[in-house]
Amino acid sequence: MTGVKTTCPYCGVGCGVIASAEGTIKGDPDHPANYGRLCSKGSALGETIDLDGRLLAPQIFGSQAGWNDAIDLVASRFSAAIRDHGPDSVAFYVSGQLLTEDYYVANKLMKGYIGSANIDTNSRLCMASSVAGHKRAFGTDTVPGTYEDLEEADLIVLVGSNLAWCHPVLFQRIAAAKGARPQMRIVNIDPRITATSDLADMHLQIQTDGDVALFNGLLQHLAAHDALDQSYIDAHVNGFDAALAAAQGDSAASGLTAEEIAQFYALWTGTQKVVTVYSQGVNQSTSGTDKVNAIINCHLATGRIGKPGMGPFSVTGQPNAMGGREVGGLANMLANHLDIENPDHRDAVRSAWNSPTMCTKPGLKAVDLFQACADGKIKALWIISTNPAVSLPDADSVAAAINNVPFTVVTDIMARTDTGDLADVLLPATGWGEKNGTVTNSERRISRQRAFLPAPASARPDWKIICDVAQRMGFGGFDFETAGDVFAEYVATTKLSQEFGKDLDLTALEGVDYESFAPVQWPVDGKQRFFADGAFYHPDGKARMIAVTPPTLEAGTFTLNTGRNRDQWHTMTRTGKSARLGAHLAEPYVEIHPDDAAAMGVDTAELVTIYGPKGKGTFRALISTNVAQGNLFAPLHWTRQQSASGTVNSAVTARTDPTSGQPATKSSRVDASKCHVAWYGFAVSAAAMEPSRPYHAIAKTSTGWQAEVAGMKPPRDWELEARNITATERGDAAVMHDAATGDVRVAIIEDNKITALFFASTSPVVVARQHAATLIGSDVAGLAALAGRVSADMPDPGATVCACFNVGVNTLRDAIGKGATTVAALGEATCAGTNCGSCKPELAALIGQFQIPVAAE
Numbered sequence: 029m030t031g032v033k034t035t036c037p038y039c040g041v042g043c044g045v046i047a048s049a050e051g052t053i054k055g056d057p058d059h060p061a062n063y064g065r066l067c068s069k070g071s072a073l074g075e076t077i078d079l080d081g082r083l084l085a086p087q088i089f090g091s092q093a094g095w096n097d098a099i100d101l102v103a104s105r106f107s108a109a110i111r112d113h114g115p116d117s118v119a120f121y122v123s124g125q126l127l128t129e130d131y132y133v134a135n136k137l138m139k140g141y142i143g144s145a146n147i148d149t150n151s152r153l154c155m156a157s158s159v160a161g162h163k164r165a166f167g168t169d170t171v172p173g174t175y176e177d178l179e180e181a182d183l184i185v186l187v188g189s190n191l192a193w194c195h196p197v198l199f200q201r202i203a204a205a206k207g208a209r210p211q212m213r214i215v216n217i218d219p220r221i222t223a224t225s226d227l228a229d230m231h232l233q234i235q236t237d238g239d240v241a242l243f244n245g246l247l248q249h250l251a252a253h254d255a256l257d258q259s260y261i262d263a264h265v266n267g268f269d270a271a272l273a274a275a276q277g278d279s280a281a282s283g284l285t286a287e288e289i290a291q292f293y294a295l296w297t298g299t300q301k302v303v304t305v306y307s308q309g310v311n312q313s314t315s316g317t318d319k320v321n322a323i324i325n326c327h328l329a330t331g332r333i334g335k336p337g338m339g340p341f342s343v344t345g346q347p348n349a350m351g352g353r354e355v356g357g358l359a360n361m362l363a364n365h366l367d368i369e370n371p372d373h374r375d376a377v378r379s380a381w382n383s384p385t386m387c388t389k390p391g392l393k394a395v396d397l398f399q400a401c402a403d404g405k406i407k408a409l410w411i412i413s414t415n416p417a418v419s420l421p422d423a424d425s426v427a428a429a430i431n432n433v434p435f436t437v438v439t440d441i442m443a444r445t446d447t448g449d450l451a452d453v454l455l456p457a458t459g460w461g462e463k464n465g466t467v468t469n470s471e472r473r474i475s476r477q478r479a480f481l482p483a484p485a486s487a488r489p490d491w492k493i494i495c496d497v498a499q500r501m502g503f504g505g506f507d508f509e510t511a512g513d514v515f516a517e518y519v520a521t522t523k524l525s526q527e528f529g530k531d532l533d534l535t536a537l538e539g540v541d542y543e544s545f546a547p548v549q550w551p552v553d554g555k556q557r558f559f560a561d562g563a564f565y566h567p568d569g570k571a572r573m574i575a576v577t578p579p580t581l582e583a584g585t586f587t588l589n590t591g592r593n594r595d596q597w598h599t600m601t602r603t604g605k606s607a608r609l610g611a612h613l614a615e616p617y618v619e620i621h622p623d624d625a626a627a628m629g630v631d632t633a634e635l636v637t638i639y640g641p642k643g644k645g646t647f648r649a650l651i652s653t654n655v656a657q658g659n660l661f662a663p664l665h666w667t668r669q670q671s672a673s674g675t676v677n678s679a680v681t682a683r684t685d686p687t688s689g690q691p692a693t694k695s696s697r698v699d700a701s702k703c704h705v706a707w708y709g710f711a712v713s714a715a716a717m718e719p720s721r722p723y724h725a726i727a728k729t730s731t732g733w734q735a736e737v738a739g740m741k742p743p744r745d746w747e748l749e750a751r752n753i754t755a756t757e758r759g760d761a762a763v764m765h766d767a768a769t770g771d772v773r774v775a776i777i778e779d780n781k782i783t784a785l786f787f788a789s790t791s792p793v794v795v796a797r798q799h800a801a802t803l804i805g806s807d808v809a810g811l812a813a814l815a816g817r818v819s820a821d822m823p824d825p826g827a828t829v830c831a832c833f834n835v836g837v838n839t840l841r842d843a844i845g846k847g848a849t850t851v852a853a854l855g856e857a858t859c860a861g862t863n864c865g866s867c868k869p870e871l872a873a874l875i876g877q878f879q880i881p882v883a884a885e
């Protein structure tokens with residue numbers, strides 16, 4: 029296929045993509061991350077690159093402006109703040125979705141020219157605990173292994189990772205490896221049962237933050253069962269005795285049964301080739317760094333690190349989380365894995381940058397940075413490629429803090445985001461497909477993102493915008509012509525890493541052709557893994573085992589856990605554009621245990637309000653035994669753009685890990701109760717809706733928009749209510765109001781075509797959502813459509829399971845009933861699961877659910 033080779037802009041798997049300007053998207057069969065595979069989000073990239081909703085020109089105080097004025101204003105306001113209040117009165121808050129080149133110049137500007145380290149990134153919310161844990165253990169922030177280890181392992185332990193939904197292509201690689209070698213074992217450790225659990229031989233439903241207790245217990249068990257690699261410890265590891273002594277607590281504090289613990293320990297102890305994969309269930313915790321070290325301790329004590337099929341493996345979330353760490357993106361790091369606290373390192377970086385000044389101390393970490401905004405200490409703030417008014421804990425206070433900064437700049441690709449809505453200046457960036465640069469994935473592989481579309485209107489690449497501002501502030505050192513020039517300078521500076529005995533030396537890439545650059549893993553000398561033979565980066569060359577003790581668990585009514593959906597990316601600014609992706613789970617929801625729901629008097633699909641100390645949110649109840657009693661789970665994706673009350677971080681508390689500063693967004697202590705409403709509604713419309721009701725959530729459909737709504741008292745005029753909600757003034761309305769049941773149905777018809785449908789009821793509206801959406805624009809007689817039922821010639825496919833081929837649950841149930849009782853057979857019958865495979869765990873679960881049991885003979 030012809031097209032441009034680039035890299036997916038979503039998760040840290042870093043899949044190679046072949047894309048064309050016509051919007052065709054295919055997996056790159058030659059890319060070592062995915063060998064041609066893509067997940068549902070990657071496959072739908074073509075549907076999210078249109079210009080709908082894009083920010084296409086700079087905006088100053090709400091009015092369109094030219095670049096010259098915008099750059100002038102930004103440069104002069106930052107310069108004035110620095111002049112009047114010092115360098116630490118300004119701050120940048122950036123993103124693991126920036127390309128390495130963008131990240132490099134942002135750091136250079138703040139740390140080397142402004143002279144402050146007040147540049148932090150959303151990686152603080154994501155990878156900071158892994159970074160801190162790596163540095164404590166290895167003396168460097170380095171992931172030892174490669175993706176192949178996941179295929180070569182005999183045991184994969186997933187800790188706090190919903191890999192099936194969040195790193196789907198790695199999950200598919202593991203599933204394929206297990207298919208080929210069924211003796212491979214998988215253990216999933218998560219307080220919640222997830223799609224990832226379907227592949228697991230053992231699901232350990234750990235208590236929230238029980239991980240340190242569990243892995244401390246494992247260390248004891250390894251010691252007691254003669255399973256240590258004493259010669260590795262003697263030669264390469266410090267701190268064993270102290271770590272073991274600290275590990276003497278009770279593993280029952282993990283919340284697991286003695287039998288579960290014994291089985292897990294026996295499996296780990298008896299299997300040499302173990303990879304422990306961990307993600308946000310580990311990092312996003314007040315004990316996040318300790319969890320990382322508790323896991324690494326077990327690998328160091330057994331020498332199971334850096335060898336094929338063995339090692340601790342922190343998978344990165346964002347496409348360039350790793351690249352950001354390489355260029356020193358965090359407030360407490362310097363470029364090239366050098367240390368901000370080390371004056372020799374600072375001096376060397378300053379002279380490599382030939383810069384006038386240099387930060388002298390670490391800057392503010394994300395949560396503290398926004399607190400400083402609230403406290404009036406930050407006079408100018410620049411937010412790039414991230415949406416903190418949604419994604420930081422205590423989000424309402426963060427929004428207020430941003431508002432409190434005298435001058436705020438936001439660079440984004442979208443015109444409206446919750447953070448952009450608070451900005452004084454909006455700067456339009458080129459997005460994926462329009463810009464050039466590099467990203468580094470979870471296995472340290474650097475790949476190119478390449479443009480295959482022209483830059484729309486006056487949008488500019490992020491690195492260019494940052495350099496324009498730097499130059500206007502009067503700084504030399506930013507006169508790059510292309511992203512390739514920035515990359516070349518960055519690569520040249522990595523010689524410092526080598527000079528100081530660090531591991532990030534990319535100088536072998538000097539002079540490579542940026543245009544034809546093929547994916548390359550570092551170190552670039554061909555060595556695939558780190559640490560099999562020791563050679564750690566502490567001054568004595570040894571690793572450190574860290575003495576860690578389990579945290580004391582805080583009391584509270586409910587533990588609010590938060591995370592991700594399969595088909596949405598973070599704050600939905602891109603994935604929210606795809607009707608296909610939106611169909612999987614279309615509104616903010618909370619998973620709640622049936623006993624808790626019953627105690628609250630909450631029935632299926634009613635609404636639950638979650639109260640944090642500083643804010644609240646209202647969510648659709650998804651009653652499920654996948655969460656333990658006392659636990660709630662809600663996704664982080666919904667923003668005020670789709671749902672005024674669905675931003676879960678409004679209720680999430682801003683507690684952080686003391687070592688890494690990473691917020692503990694998986695364990696807020698909250699209250700929750702039923703949200704009593706008088707009526708529930710559902711609407712589909714050809715028009716864009718902004719319903720603004722006590723509860724509402726909008727989503728894109730194949731024919732327009734849908735909205736879930738609820739109200740505190742019935743309106744006087746249902747037709748008017750329907751027209752207001754569906755943003756449909758014109759056309760005739762057919763209204764049915766059943767006084768006995770309270771059910772309301774309104775169809776609005778113009779020129780014999782249905783333009784809007786509205787359903788309301790005193791209980792949650794039962795109507796086939798996707799089917800209703802397909803009626804918009806059709807000339808089906810309004811009243812038949814109003815029945816909300818489905819005629820024989822238009823079967824309702826039901827809620828979407830396979831987003832690639834739009835296959836619904838009803839279609840799958842039919843196929844299973846007709847004998848398609850394996851995932852492969854379902855694929856043949858319906859196509860479901862045959863493209864990206866992200867829905868295979870759900871297909872398997874449906875087969876279990878709908879298969880007619882065969883009577884025992």
Ligand SMILES: Nc1nc2c(c(=O)[nH]1)N[C@H]1C(S)=C(S)[C@@H](COP(=O)(O)OP(=O)(O)OC[C@H]3O[C@@H](n4cnc5c(=O)[nH]c(N)nc54)[C@H](O)[C@@H]3O)O[C@H]1N2
Nearest residue numbers: 188189190194236237307308309345346591592594597598
């Ligand atoms: N579809 C999709 N994929 C994504 C993203 C996305 O937005 N959408 N975002 C990307 C990014 S940036 C990231 S960081 C990754 C995140 O990838 P993951 O970390 O896999 O995703 P999460 O859903 O945040 O959390 C993982 C699991 O941690 C569990 N957990 C909560 N508390 C604990 C605990 O105390 N102990 C243990 N052991 N587990 C716990 C949660 O129940 C949850 O299932 O995903 C990346 N991939």
Ligand SMILES: Nc1nc2c(c(=O)[nH]1)N[C@H]1C(S)=C(S)[C@@H](COP(=O)(O)OP(=O)(O)OC[C@H]3O[C@@H](n4cnc5c(=O)[nH]c(N)nc54)[C@H](O)[C@@H]3O)O[C@H]1N2
Nearest residue numbers: 153154413414415419439440441457459590598599601693
């Ligand atoms: N409660 C809770 N909160 C969490 C988490 C959780 O699990 N639970 N997870 C945390 C984690 S791990 C992460 S990574 C964060 C993610 O949180 P955010 O980074 O805030 O979320 P995104 O939606 O990815 O924001 C990216 C923004 O950049 C814009 N954008 C896209 N492309 C470009 C570009 O090329 N240039 C520019 N300038 N802008 C662009 C998008 O439109 C969007 O507004 O959320 C964190 N928050």
Ligand code: SF4
Nearest residue numbers: 036038039043067070
């Ligand atoms: S797994 Fe999916 S989201 Fe992640 S890089 Fe690959 S295609 Fe993109």
Ligand SMILES: [Mo]
Nearest residue numbers: 153154345346
């Ligand atoms: Mo992340």
